[in-house]
Amino acid sequence: MRQTKNKLGNGLVILFLMILWTACSAPEETELAVEEKVIPVRGMQISPVSMEQRKTFTGTLEGEKQAVIRAKIAEAVNCIDVIEGDEVRANEVIIRLDKTGPSSNYLQSKSVFQNAEKNFKKMRYLFGEGAISESQFDGARTEYEVARANYEAARQLVELRTPIDGTVTSIDISVGDYVSPGQQVATVATINMLRMKLGVGSTDIGYFSVGDSVRILAESVSGFEAVGAVAMVAGSADPKTRTFQVVIEIDNSTRFFKPGMFARAEVIVERFDNIMVVPRPAVLTRNNKDYLFVIKDGRAVASEVVLGEEFDGLAEIRSGLNVGDTVVTLGQDYLSNGSLIKLTELTYTAGEETKH
Structure with missing residues (x-):
């Protein structure tokens, strides 16, 4: 009986100690259980902006005035008098072909002309002295003029000239090359003003009007652009291509752009004023609904939004957001509604940045 009482007493002592231990440790465990994780995020404060919807067309640049020089006979290239970038005047010789070749x-x-010239000078003297008749003098003069015309024609075949003032933009042959009739040998163009010809489909031709401003960007080099203006819009489509020709004139006073460059022309399709935009990745889609996380009192609050137009990585927010709200732009994938956050960096719609 005594042993039973001892065992009962010992059991009560153990039970009391367990209750005491549980009571002492419970608050600590509770504290650990309710500790919240703080998630660092970046945010953007919303302000109204104006945006433009643009469409891009491609084409090749050429001089406002441009001349392609071509060979007229089959002959060897004897001399090239210019290099690319040289300024030339109209009628200046830029390439010389072999004058002794079989085709020239x-x-x-030249020999016939020189003889005719000598004879003409002699006959003119004799006619002035009354030694020959007028018909004899007229015959010598005609012979001289025909010989001079033939000589000039032969010289133009071997001395290739530019018909316009401008800059040599390309030399397409080398000394010693044997050119054929019609072969392109050089290009001369004015480069202070360039033009760009576009072939535009019927669905897009309405975007162009004479005088409209156009943004021109080099296809091969980023960061360089110029401003152009629509100079001509065709009233009817080309029957072969079914496109409308649009000509854009470009101010190239910086001379960065060169004829022959491949370029892009951006035209304004539509303008949107006083709208709210956010980076497109900031918008999350859950259960077929679009959400943003708005920062309020140090917490991320999920806000359902309605999207509008998109502008090169930005999305218009038509409802669900107010001017002055701060939305999460980085870290949103780790948030849930009501998450405790720490704002590490704040940017503004206009691009100003503040670090916290």
Whole structure:
């Protein structure tokens, strides 16, 4: 009986100690259980902005005035008098072909001209002295003029000239090359003003009006752009391509752009004023609904939004957001409604940045 009482007493002591231990440790465990995780995020404060919807067209730049020089006979290239970038004047010789070659006929026509010139000078003197008749003098003069015309024609075949003032933008042959009739040998263009011809489909031609401003960007080099203006819009489509030709004139006073460059033309399709935009990745889609996390009192509050237009990585918010709200733009994937956050960096719609 005594042993039973002892065992009962010992059991009561153990039970009391367990209750006491549980009572002492419970608050600590409770504290650990309710400790919240703080999630660092970046945010953007919303303000109204104006945005433009643009459409891009591509084409090749050329001089406002441009001349492609072509060979007229089959002959070897004897000399190139210019290099790319040289300024030239109209009628200046830029390339010389072999004058002694079989196709040129230059030396023969020159010899005939020189003889005709000597004879004409002699006959003019004799006519002035009354030694020959007027018809004899007229015959010598005609012979001289024909010989001179033939010589000039033969010289133009071997001395290739530019028909316009401008800059040599390309040399397409080398000394010693044998050119063929019609082969392009050089290009001369004015480069202070350039033009760009576009072939525009019927669905897009309404975006262009004469005088409209156009943004021009080099396809091969980023960061360089110029401003152009629509100079001509065709009233009817080309029957072969079914496109409308649009000509854009470009101020190239910086001379960065060169004829022959491939470029992009951006035109304004529509303008939107006083709208709210956020980076597109900031918008989350859950259960077929779009959400943003808005920062309120140090917490992330999920707000359902309605999206509008998109502008190169930005999305218009038509409802669900107010001017002055701060939305989470980085870290939103780790948030749930009511998450405790720490704002590490704040940007503004206009691009100003503040770090916290």
